[in-house]
Amino acid sequence: MAGTRPYPDDPAGPFPSPPTTVEDREGRSIEIRATNDFEETLEDVVEMYVAFDPTDRAQGIPPTGESRIRNWLETIADESVNVVAYHEDDVVAHAMLVPDTDDPSAVEDRSDVEWELAIFVLQEYQRAGIGTKLLEHLLGHAGDIGIEQVWLTVERWNNPAIALYERVGFEATGTESFEQEMAIRL
């Protein structure tokens, strides 16, 4: 439902659009691409989450175990917007937007709904600048396809993540519980 959360008045950005290839701080060549058909990359993304260290889970996601991971991704796959980072043949980071609506198939205009954002970077690839690049390209891609309102929640004590979101233009919208809600206008 559009309009249920407060959003900044002014749009953030501009953000770069995928695809692109960047070198991370460890000198690795990282390819960032949007997946128009998530089915194509689903297996690679499942593999990333199978390798994901559960200590870095946030608010119950990603789930653990291949079948629960597959189930989670397939549930949100159809209507979600996905951007992935590849190093050679492996997905090493994944960012997505999921529409906040009871009936995603009925969304006619992407600007009519609010989109929830999540991003995960495989442990060995953290602190190398990949998350920031991936996030910027996800927002660039989202703007390209007509998305205007993006929100997320982050655990209130997760200062590095909050700093990252603020850097790209997210603003805090509520602080009354364990999760910090943040929003950005594209």
Add this chain to the structure above:
Amino acid sequence: MNVLVGLVGSDESLKTLQQTIERTREVGDDLTIAVVEKPESKRSQEEMVERTEELLTETGIDAEIVTLEGDPGSALVDHAEQGEFDQLVIGGGTLSPMGKIQLGPITEFVLLNAPTTVKLVR
């Protein structure tokens, strides 16, 4: 065990009530059901009390129902403090579209302030 379950008017609250009644039936706990005031809920306090009465009748469980006024978290914790309760049961969060578990301000207040053990129902 003497159990207090706190409900707002949400679907999560109904699920919490159903599971708590089931548990009460299995182990023979003493159950008190507190319905709090949360105006933005799907069901009003009166509707929730009616639904609770129906569920109790259907399952044949005997429990006291109380309605609490004022700030939901604070009212629940106050009630838990005044009675001889061993456990306070509340709903354990909603799921975002992404599947993230989200705990609201009432849950946070209860977790941080209740003198009893708190059970979150998922």
